[in-house]
Amino acid sequence: MTSARVVITGLGAVSPLGLTVDEMWAGLTAGRCGIARIQAFDPTGLPCELGGEVPPYRIQDHVPKAMRKAVKLMCRDIELSVLAAREAVASSGLITKGIDPEKVNVDPTRFAINMGAGMISCDLEELGPATAVSVTDGQFDLHKWGQDGIRQITPLWLLKYLPNMLACHIGIIHDIQGPSNTITCAEASSHLAIGEAAQIIARGNADVALAGGAEAKINLMVMVRQNLLCRAVAGRNDAPDTACRPFDAQAAGAVFGEAAGVLTLESLHHARSRDAGILAEIVGIGQSHSVHPAYARMEPDGAGIRIAVEKAMADAGIGPEDLDLIVPHGTAVPQDDLAESRGLEAALGSAARRIPTWPTKGQLSTTGAAAGALDVVAVVRAMNERLIPPAKNFTRPVEGCNLNILTERRQGAIRHALCCSHTFGGQTAAVVLKSFEGGARQ
Amino acid sequence: MKTSETRERVVVTGMGVVCPLGHDVGAMWEGILSGRSGANRTTIFDASTFPTTFDAEVKGYDFRKHIRHPELHEGCSRGSAFVLGATAQACKQAGIEAETAQPTDGIDRTRMGIYLGAGEGSLDNESFFGCIIAGWDAEQQRMVWPRSTRVAMDRMTAVRELEQEPNMAAGHTAMLTGARGPVRSCLTACAASTQAVGEACMIIRRGDADIMIAGGAHSMIHPLGITGFNLLTALSRRNDSPETASRPFSGSRDGFVIGEGAAILILESLASARKRGVSIFAEIAGYGCSSDAFRITDMHEEGRGAVLAMHAALADAGLTTDDIDYVNTHGTSTAENDSIETLAIKTVFKDRAHRIPVSSIKSMLGHLIGAAGAAEIIASVLAIREGVVPPTMNLHDPDPKLDLDYVPNAPRKMPINTVMKESFGFGGQNNVVILKRFREET
Numbered sequence: 001m002t003s004a005r006v007v008i009t010g011l012g013a014v015s016p017l018g019l020t021v022d023e024m025w026a027g028l029t030a031g032r033c034g035i036a037r038i039q040a041f042d043p044t045g046l047p048c049e050l051g052g053e054v055p056p057y058r059i060q061d062h063v064p065k066a067m068r069k070a071v072k073l074m075c076r077d078i079e080l081s082v083l084a085a086r087e088a089v090a091s092s093g094l095i096t097k098g099i100d101p102e103k104v105n106v107d108p109t110r111f112a113i114n115m116g117a118g119m120i121s122c123d124l125e126e127l128g129p130a131t132a133v134s135v136t137d138g139q140f141d142l143h144k145w146g147q148d149g150i151r152q153i154t155p156l157w158l159l160k161y162l163p164n165m166l167a168c169h170i171g172i173i174h175d176i177q178g179p180s181n182t183i184t185c186a187e188a189s190s191h192l193a194i195g196e197a198a199q200i201i202a203r204g205n206a207d208v209a210l211a212g213g214a215e216a217k218i219n220l221m222v223m224v225r226q227n228l229l230c231r232a233v234a235g236r237n238d239a240p241d242t243a244c245r246p247f248d249a250q251a252a253g254a255v256f257g258e259a260a261g262v263l264t265l266e267s268l269h270h271a272r273s274r275d276a277g278i279l280a281e282i283v284g285i286g287q288s289h290s291v292h293p294a295y296a297r298m299e300p301d302g303a304g305i306r307i308a309v310e311k312a313m314a315d316a317g318i319g320p321e322d323l324d325l326i327v328p329h330g331t332a333v334p335q336d337d338l339a340e341s342r343g344l345e346a347a348l349g350s351a352a353r354r355i356p357t358w359p360t361k362g363q364l365s366t367t368g369a370a371a372g373a374l375d376v377v378a379v380v381r382a383m384n385e386r387l388i389p390p391a392k393n394f395t396r397p398v399e400g401c402n403l404n405i406l407t408e409r410r411q412g413a414i415r416h417a418l419c420c421s422h423t424f425g426g427q428t429a430a431v432v433l434k435s436f437e438g439g440a441r442q
Numbered sequence: 443m444k445t446s447e448t449r450e451r452v453v454v455t456g457m458g459v460v461c462p463l464g465h466d467v468g469a470m471w472e473g474i475l476s477g478r479s480g481a482n483r484t485t486i487f488d489a490s491t492f493p494t495t496f497d498a499e500v501k502g503y504d505f506r507k508h509i510r511h512p513e514l515h516e517g518c519s520r521g522s523a524f525v526l527g528a529t530a531q532a533c534k535q536a537g538i539e540a541e542t543a544q545p546t547d548g549i550d551r552t553r554m555g556i557y558l559g560a561g562e563g564s565l566d567n568e569s570f571f572g573c574i575i576a577g578w579d580a581e582q583q584r585m586v587w588p589r590s591t592r593v594a595m596d597r598m599t600a601v602r603e604l605e606q607e608p609n610m611a612a613g614h615t616a617m618l619t620g621a622r623g624p625v626r627s628c629l630t631a632c633a634a635s636t637q638a639v640g641e642a643c644m645i646i647r648r649g650d651a652d653i654m655i656a657g658g659a660h661s662m663i664h665p666l667g668i669t670g671f672n673l674l675t676a677l678s679r680r681n682d683s684p685e686t687a688s689r690p691f692s693g694s695r696d697g698f699v700i701g702e703g704a705a706i707l708i709l710e711s712l713a714s715a716r717k718r719g720v721s722i723f724a725e726i727a728g729y730g731c732s733s734d735a736f737r738i739t740d741m742h743e744e745g746r747g748a749v750l751a752m753h754a755a756l757a758d759a760g761l762t763t764d765d766i767d768y769v770n771t772h773g774t775s776t777a778e779n780d781s782i783e784t785l786a787i788k789t790v791f792k793d794r795a796h797r798i799p800v801s802s803i804k805s806m807l808g809h810l811i812g813a814a815g816a817a818e819i820i821a822s823v824l825a826i827r828e829g830v831v832p833p834t835m836n837l838h839d840p841d842p843k844l845d846l847d848y849v850p851n852a853p854r855k856m857p858i859n860t861v862m863k864e865s866f867g868f869g870g871q872n873n874v875v876i877l878k879r880f881r882e883e884t
Contacts, residue, residue: 003443045591073738108735109750119562119607124574125585131574140571142665146491150669158670159738164630168869171735177750180733180871181637184608184629192626196641199648202443220587224594225603283443287624289616293514296604307552307622315443424604425613427625
């Protein structure tokens, strides 16, 4: 049994830098920063009042007419994923039911979806009326909640917040009847989802897959959680542009944001048979785990990252000298960045000091389950534009980090690129991409 | 990615469970054989005014009694606590040393992975609702966020917040076992742990791991979980008779009974199991996955996705419906599921549908949500080994429209070589696994 080769034929991204891949790429190359004071709610009182928010959009404009009723069941994570999925499908040239039901050119039963999703925090305001009738002497009263509170909430409330609903809404819009999965491994989710989708195609269970992730972290509960875990940057509220500094000596924590990134993956055979433009090939997948009793942090030696990278490189059958770009996870939590750089150095040896390394979160913020997918989108664009922008907010490395973090833009061919991610909780993942021989069809 | 020619056979070499019928596999099986119900009045929180006042809880369980180093897991959620016990049992049975930095079992930790279908932990309810109460402006019908923020930052704690994340169960499992191979956690609603077992098999088949610790962990028995399911009218409201409320396929079924727990299988390549000389309990022969792509709220009327997944699993196993001796159903006791699942079985099995036993152990365990499928897979392994079909209890008034052999009210002795296990989830997630008695020859 020979595995199919898996290529990328479409990209979609909704990020703090814009509603499309083009806008994200333009922002990345222009050195724009998507981080600002949170607008969605008044963040006063949080140590970190900053966030990476997606610019305004109207969800109705991005959902086929026949399915607009469903938008009532979409929380923001779902909306973002629906937007990015639509772009990923449209840019691939595939025609699904959601693009044009008359001209469908993909077999729904051979179409898979694999999304990374976060733990979706519910909208507190939506629970306000129900909570207000469930109070006795200023305290929450579960008796009253069971009796009266529940009745104040819309019957389908739960369905808005189940993580698998991202994939389900997208699946309904685009008629995806093949394998469907939702990976909930926090900030490593979308690399894991992309890896699994590629393997589903490779083993012949689908010809085409949408894969990526989405998460909307601009929610008070999420922000409180990250502040309590001391992962969010404190004391930089006056300087949002320079607050998030991955691998930099002045780094003091992450900024959290919202985004969705989706790839259209296809077997090479399927892509060729419809003469699709091929943007890159997925050639290596590696996954492992950090084992560390402080679950909110990486183990100091980055072993989980090291093993994931070693596996991905072996899967790709390449050596460190073949890599022209690394996009690390780099959240700007200092000890995590240091651990990641140690893991990369352990996996790649002295080459790690030379390979151009481009962390993106100084501009995109940490977007949870979307983060890894945004990075893959950025890498694919970099490959096709033959351009790596410089890392934002990086001047000199945190002590102990020997990576070659780019301070200037670099032009030239990128044959292979490595993306990696890790998360609180411990999961690690790495993906190796290869520029497609002959380059992309213009 | 590697283009492997091999296809490893995947066998089960260990099992562990913590469920409403007991804290190990023996207790669960004894409960099933005696038709015992795990349902009773809700004790985890005061649900006395909720529309549903009962559930199927794991009672009297303390994870600290199942492991040697509970201090590494203090503060973990119920789901994580359950998975620690289940994993410890399963590892012991399979000869995998847990809780040691220097294992002597000869297993390469980078070749041992984890795949869980796992859900979120309970909110810190008092702080959460306290935070809404503090911020809610009843006159303006909106939140005054800084007031909420103050309460949240004051009352919430980092560990409690972190442990709610759905990937934490996998994190604790890795801490317990030292697993450094591929680790993923998925959450496809009620189908999650069947998906986890299925995808874990694929990882072994592809040669990316020798051993996968696979299964599920979940507890949605918390105020917002029960609120959500009650609002969907998915839960039985037979408050005067919890023990008979879960009655899959009966004419008077009125919803599922929510349970909780964890179930873990040690999956292993046949080569690894042979090399280690461990007992083999069954073989996982096939896996199929699909999505309905129909509606967020309902299953496809004809069970289109369920049928597709069943066909996919049979094809993957290289078997036909004639080879299946028993179907372990999703069988939730909701009007919709049991009707459509029956229809799907008839569509796939045609004439044979009436001649094979199909049953639901949710009539005894309740519905373990994310952990349900894995617990049911363990019951299916035992059915093969013990030659007993588990009963569907509480089936005294059959639904006249549902006419399969549901094995009502008493277990049935018969030789079983092959079992089809189905799981379906909200949003149209369908996962099917086929288990076989292990034989040296395929």
